[in-house]
Amino acid sequence: MSADRLKIGFIPLVDAAAPIVAATCGFAADEGLEIELVREVSWANIRDRLTFGHFDAAHLLAPLAISTSLGLGGIRASLAAPVALGLNGNAITLTPHLHEELLANLAPRANPRDPAATGAAFAAVVRARRRRGDERPTLGMTFPFSTHNYQLRLWLAAAGLDPEDDVRLAVVPPPYMVDALRSGHVEGFCVGAPWNSVAVDLGIGRILHLGVDLVRRCPEKVLAVRSAWLDEDAERTARLVRACVRAGEWLDEPGNHAEAARLLAAPHMLDVPEPLIRRALDGRLPTGPAGAEREEPDYLIFARGGAMRPDLRHAGWLYGEMTRWSQAPEGQAGDAEAVYRPDLYDAAMGAAAPDVSDPLGLFTG
Amino acid sequence: MPERPPVSDRPVKIVLIDESPVRAAILEEGLRAAGHDAIMLISDHVNLLERIYAIDPDVILIDLENPSRDVLEQMFQVSRAVRRPVGMFVDQTDAVSIDRAIDAGVSAYVVDGLKKERIKPILDTTISRFNAFSRLRTELEQAKGQLEERKIIDRAKGILMRSKGIDEEQAYALLRKVAMNEKKKISEIAQSVVTAAELLG
Structure with missing residues (x-):
């Protein structure tokens, strides 16, 4: 059986790691997928190329997936997020x-x-x-x-x-x-x-x-696809979700951080020095001169604790921010939440949803 | 904001954001030839939005290799400072134009109220000039490559003439014969000769 070929757009950021690792470390191949990664320079380009079918899937700002579906920018297109690409960062x-x-x-x-x-x-x-x-x-x-x-x-x-x-x-x-x-x-x-x-x-x-x-558990990027793309082949979506989650689990392992940093630092990937990427993965960040440093294991979470499962409450919070700041009209919460597809994630992973009682952990002042 | 005549009655004001000065010049020339005089060029990203607001254009053209595209997305948010622009891609039924623009590497933002008939020729000129620039760049790279090949072959000929005591024509014939035998380009054989001479010399 020949592998399904997928084109995935990404912005050079550490949180693009899951699809990058899935494409290059065998997790996609394990699922019978061959992923071609395309680096982009702007979120607007990614959104347009995903919308017009140049990409099958894309590393996308979670709120941009929602706003595009609601038609709040220059363009309206129904997008879906069958898997989140982690939290925080x-x-x-x-x-x-x-x-x-x-x-x-x-x-x-x-x-x-x-x-x-x-x-x-x-x-x-x-x-x-x-x-x-x-x-x-x-x-x-x-x-x-x-x-x-x-x-x-x-x-x-x-x-x-x-x-x-x-x-x-x-x-x-x-x-x-x-x-x-x-x-x-x-x-x-x-x-x-x-x-x-x-x-x-x-x-x-x-x-x-x-x-x-x-925000203790802040939604960040999702892997977005066109809603119509989902209908073409349900099993293909499941394989893509699994490849990304396996990559996320691999990225959460501290023992893999050195290799992950080396991979992401490459000129055709993020093109920044390896040690800078390593800090984000390790959650150990110098904050200023003279050894000032923060150690925060949750600085960037990939798959741990069900972080890649699209959480409807995250979509709801993001939509709430859009209305709070006059970016979106009231009354579209249902459409906003419909972008997040935990049902597809659960179908792909075949596991029960994790119990996350406080999905966001918001600082409330 | 002062009252202005409706856009249908006056020249279209165009802002061109491109970090490539050559491509920008090629496009500007094309737009001027098509009768557009109000063209402003922005070639860096400092205070981009403020400068656009000050110009208050009808059409904004930006190359897709430009990260500043995301800065322009802010225009959809701030309706206080500028007339509300709409993206070119708002006409999602026109898939052919969209594909042509993306392939050419350009995107356009157009304000409300500008008629489709007026945008279309601007967009067509932009796409064809962007494509012309790409061809020019490819040709330039090829020409550069050919020049490099010529230099290498000349050096290889010189080496062969000195070491074998033959004339230029014979040296070239020798390079060509080896290239044919090995099914390689003459420039590749010439490069081997030069490299070998450097190692042995």
Whole structure:
């Protein structure tokens, strides 16, 4: 039997690891699939190429899969997520100057990992600047429909700041993020691995928060397909889901991190130094100079604890953020949740759904 | 925002975002030849959105190799600052144009109210100029390759003439004979001669 050939688009980020490993380490082949990976430079390109059938499946921002299905951007197309590509992986990084300014405003004995404490300090910085007549700070995020956008807004809103007026939130493509920080076009950003570590290593950024400080189990990327693609061959979907989950399980094994980092660092994959990728996989991240480091086993979760099973409550939360921030009209929660397909995941894996009582673990201020 | 005449009564304002200055020049020339004078070029990504808002264009053309495409997606969110643009791909029934544009490597954002008849020729010019640039680049690479091959063959001939005491014509005939016998290109044999000479020399 000849293998089914699939074309999968990805953005060079560590959380594209599951389809990359599935394609290159035999997990796809075990399922009779031959995957051709195509690296893309923008989420808009990925979305268009998936929608118009150039790709069979794609590494896609979970909220972008939902917003495309709801027709909230320039394009409407029914997409489905039969498997999530893990949870978490983001961080908020500030320039050393803003980081110091923020720490100077931190309440005595406050925990700098507590978003309520850092939010209050940041609000003080913002107010002081306004009194001086200075410009409001600009913070970068990767896409309007992204968890990076929502995590920043969660942090800002909990501190009583208006994300539309008190700061400026600007889309900056990940490869330009570090450059934007260096040149002062942004004073901070929320982005996925490895870009926070790149900024820290260059000495131009300090990690203030890991994504888990704000959302313990944050939906991030999904493997998206066209809904019509699912109907062509149900068994093919199941094989693709299994290949990705097996790859995710392999990635969760600490013993495989060295090999995974080497694979992902390759020029045609992420094209960044191996040690930066290793940090994200190990959950051990230098946050600033002089040995400052955070160790956080949940920094980036692939398959552990059922993390790759699309959780309807995640889709519901993402849609809630879209309505909260005036990106989506009310009353479409059902359509938003329909993008997530735990039924297809369960059918592929043949296992009972894991019991996750608190699917998100939101910081509530 | 000041009132402007409806877009049907005035020239279409076009912003072109392309990091390749040569391709941008080729496209600009094509659009001007088609009667479009209001063309603004942006070749870097600094403060992109603010600059676009300041220009307030009717059509935005961007190459698909440009990560800044995601910055443009923000325009769908902020309706306060700019008239609401719609993507080219909004007309999803026009699959042929979409495929041609993606293959050519370009995407267009068009504001509401611009008639399809006015967009189509702009898009067609853009696609054909992008394709022309690709062909030009391929030809340039081939020409460069041929020049390199010629240089290698000249060096190999020189080596053979000195070591075997033959003239240029004989040296070339020798290279050609070996290439034919080994079913290889003359330039490949020439490269072997040069490499061997470097090792032995």
